[in-house]
Amino acid sequence: MSGNETPAVPGRRRPRRTMRDWGVDFACFFVAVAIGMVGADAVGNNPHVSPGLAEADQVIGALACAAVWLRRRWPVGLAVAMVLVSVVSDTAGGALAVALFTLAVHRPFRYVGWIGGASICLMPFIYWVRPDADVPFLVAVLFGVLVNASVIGWGMFVRSRRHLLLSLRDRAIRAENEATLRAEQAQRLARESIAREMHDVLAHRLTLLSVHAGALEFRPDAPQQEIVRAAGVIRESAHEALQDLREVIGVLRGGGDGEASGRPQPTLAALETLVAESREAGMKVALDHRVPDSAAVPAAVGRTAYRIAQEGLTNARKHAPGAEVTVLLSGAPGDGLTLSVRNPPPPGEVPKVPGSGQGLIGLTERATLAGGRIEHGAADDGGFRVDAWLPWDSAPGRGGDL
Structure with missing residues (x-):
């Protein structure tokens, strides 16, 4: 079995299997077959089991190993079936371990607690019906309980790790989106600040230019002294407008420091x-x-x-x-x-x-x-x-x- 299990999300359409998923499924199948072969050999050499029952045990175990391919689609149903099958077949022990692991990965703890607890509680009954030929009853029961608990614990660890990684990835995505929004907001505030500063600084000067240029346009016959005075105001206003523009640009380049422009802020x-x-x-x-x-x-x-x-x-x-x-x-x-x-x-x-x-x-x-x-x-x-x-x-x- 592999720790690279992808937990299913309730209410979401099941995605197509990837190459990694196929690899994990093959690994789980081979683990179930390998453990089943060990169990089949033990059943064949067990004097407490008749030859006919041993053959039936192996057939049931083979079918249980084939059912492992259904673990992603029906993890709860497969786990329940494997717990019941394990009562009559030692060869299905590998399929039971894969089913419990898959259940712990893909379903919440309430399912794992009930089904896993039932599997552990059935251990004394299983070894009482079919005692092991080489291992004492109490040792066999403790070993079976330890194996089942280890498989369930490993599956819960994989589930928790997967959820943690998904949570960290979602948090990173949210942080990135929030950083983008903050950057956009900062740019918008900067543009508003620039526009406000440009208006405040230049509107005063440019209005002088517009008013006096309009006066010259509407009174071309004005006295020479008044025309000269208006032209001087226009020239001075244009000069001050350029100075103010340099001041604003200097403030922007200096990060808001009015002294960076060479002229302090008023x-x-x-x-x-x-x-x-x-x-x-x-x-x-x-x-x-x-x-x-x-x-x-x-x-x-x-x-x-x-x-x-x-x-x-x-x-x-x-x-x-x-x-x-x-x-x-x-x-x-x-x-x-x-x-x-x-x-x-x-x-x-x-x-x-x-x-x-x-x-x-x-x-x-x-x-x-x-x-x-x-x-x-x-x-x-x-x-x-x-x-x-x-x-x-x-x-x-x-x-x-x-």
């Missing part, structure tokens, strides 16, 4: 510079900065506030050109950071500036990731408002990068 301290750039571009911006020390704000919170203000100014420039934008910033450690960007309705006609419409969605994601909240919508005067609150922990050193 924090709350850069808000006044942002407002100054917007004023130079022709916007009317009123900044009410009520945070005494911008450097005390955690880097991640300050960067999020900067991006919110940047997006608010960008949207105001696109949808309310000429309107005065109010930026209010306040907060303290433990109370959080409050940022508000408001603009009244546009005083004149609004030129169409292309946009993705994803800026406010990205800001909501940023604020949520930072542990804060953001609200935006129409104001009471018909304008637009963006109100955000971000946590500012009073404990030092709690700020981290998003």
